[in-house]
Amino acid sequence: TMGRREISDAVLEKIEEALVTSDLGIATVDHLMEQIRWQVRRNELNDAEKIKDSLRSAIREILVKTEQPLAIAPVQKPFTILTIGVNGTGKTTTIAKLAEIFRQQGHTVMLAAADTFRAAAIEQLEIWGERTGCRVVKHAPGADPSAVAFDALRSARARSADILIIDTAGRLHTKAPLMEELKKIERIIAREHQGAPHETLLVLDATTGQNAISQAKLFSSAIRVTGIALTKLDGTAKGGVIVGISDALHIPIRFVGVGEKVEDLRPFNACDFVDALFD
Amino acid sequence: VLSNGFNKARDRLRGKIELTSGNIEEALRDIRLSLLEADVQYGVVKSFIAQVQEKAVGEIVDTRVRHGGRRLKVSPGDHFINICHQELIDLMGPVETGLRFGSRPVSAVMLLGLQGCGKTTTAGKLARHLAKNKRTPLLVAADIYRPAAVQQLKVVGEKLGLPVFSAENASPPEICSRALQHAREIGCDVAIFDTAGRLAIDEPLMQELHDIAAATRPENILLVCDAMIGQDAVNTAETFSRRLDVTGFIMTKLDGDARGGAALSIKQVTGKPIKFLGMGEGLDSLEEFRPEGLASRILG
Ligand SMILES: Nc1nc2c(ncn2[C@@H]2O[C@H](COP(=O)(O)OP(=O)(O)OP(=O)(O)O)[C@@H](O)[C@H]2O)c(=O)[nH]1
């Protein structure tokens, strides 16, 4: 049977390495390992498996609080979702996936091509609109994104669409003028439609390291962020940053993206996520 | 925005007359924390700290011998930081930002990487950079999957006044070989292949990259990497460079506050040089790699 001194520093270091390489961040890992070392000293844990179980439940405890699926509240139509995030995280593709889910649930969905900046962003969303059977409201490239959002709200209300999803341009959270533009988009939406945006979804890439924390902090201090979608979990990255983000900011994690196809979006499940962390 | 691990280490050694293995160890812990926060991979941090420790201890012995136990002109804190900084610069270098041009009429640059890292935008930046350096580039739209990817590259080409080759109903390897032919026909001397984003674990898509390379023998195979990538940078870089003869890499989105530690990890693990840095969404935002700037940013 296992003795008292079975947990060597080597074992603890291996476990620490597994957590750090899952992008949990050294601060979160140090905090978790401190609790583990304390339990080991009190002889409450005497083998690697028990340590992993203890870590699994500690992390699950944090994530279960933010496991809050998106519910389409019975508000004045359209239920309005604003999609935001830094460049390349998967906002446009996630919108397509959401549109597909809502359509399958029987909702009428419209999309707003409010990324008027990036090359062929409007065309990209239009193709997804075609594929998912959603009307896309757009202006010319270079138009004011707030104007597109405004126009889309008008149009969605006129057509009694159940849901409107607004795509915005990728932007680095450290660029003040771009964050100002985002605030303006939100203001215009709120002014035009009572209670909107009903959901502001921050799209984070699971391959991102500690910078995701900075992204979550700065985006949520600029406008009210009500949900997170974590994309690209079909890769080898574990998305561990979401643990620190949950613990610090308590933003509900709505969805995880697991591929490039329209069906590759699932509601976030804390248990599945934690199991995958320890795979 | 930048962590203060660097400064913490320097402060810790303030007032110390000399570096000892004792006070170095604490400073090294600060540096370790800073590097992990900067997304440098766990194993890479471990070997970096060991290398710095060895150098610093070696330095103590050296300075004692040279100065006969007298005080150093530079404070021990600054001296230690300089060792770390220099070690990082040495590991990230040497500077090899040149692209290879073959003896055939059209050379090729193949861009590859994970989804969304900035390949299409970087293809445009590279084309502009090459054109400024008296080359005649042809942009090649080899991403046949992403909605409007071809259109995106065409818009980029239009903005730059540079030609873009695309073909309907053709596989990426066919597109790229035909592009080389087309380049010769229109007098271009370098083709830049913009490929679809892909996971390194996606076997059919990795085979596609292999097929493109086999069909076109690119002189340059550049892995494009997002500066904000975390610990997975090593897995990704290793897998890509095992399947293909990667000749270098480009780090994008350095205009944000991502520390970019992946640059050190990737360099350590693949041994390939960092060629360029993407510093913005604009097509003029491409710089040739210099280790000093990135080294300070990673150390914090
Ligand atoms: N493997 C994988 N790829 C994804 C996922 N979500 C999006 N992508 C890919 O990531 C790339 C970028 O997706 P986009 O939807 O254009 O990202 P974006 O945030 O709208 O980008 P910008 O508008 O340029 O900021 C595309 O190649 C997508 O197919 C995912 O869950 N898994």
Ligand SMILES: Nc1nc2c(ncn2[C@@H]2O[C@H](COP(=O)(O)OP(=O)(O)OP(=O)(O)O)[C@@H](O)[C@H]2O)c(=O)[nH]1
């Ligand atoms: N801020 C900033 N944004 C960048 C940089 N390089 C690219 N981008 C942005 O990142 C997003 C993704 O760029 P793309 O060029 O579409 O990326 P990609 O790798 O071709 O994407 P896929 O083809 O889907 O894999 C776009 O919004 C670009 O404008 C950079 O250096 N800085």
Ligand SMILES: [Mg+2]
């Ligand atoms: Mg987009």
Ligand SMILES: [Mg+2]
């Ligand atoms: Mg692309």
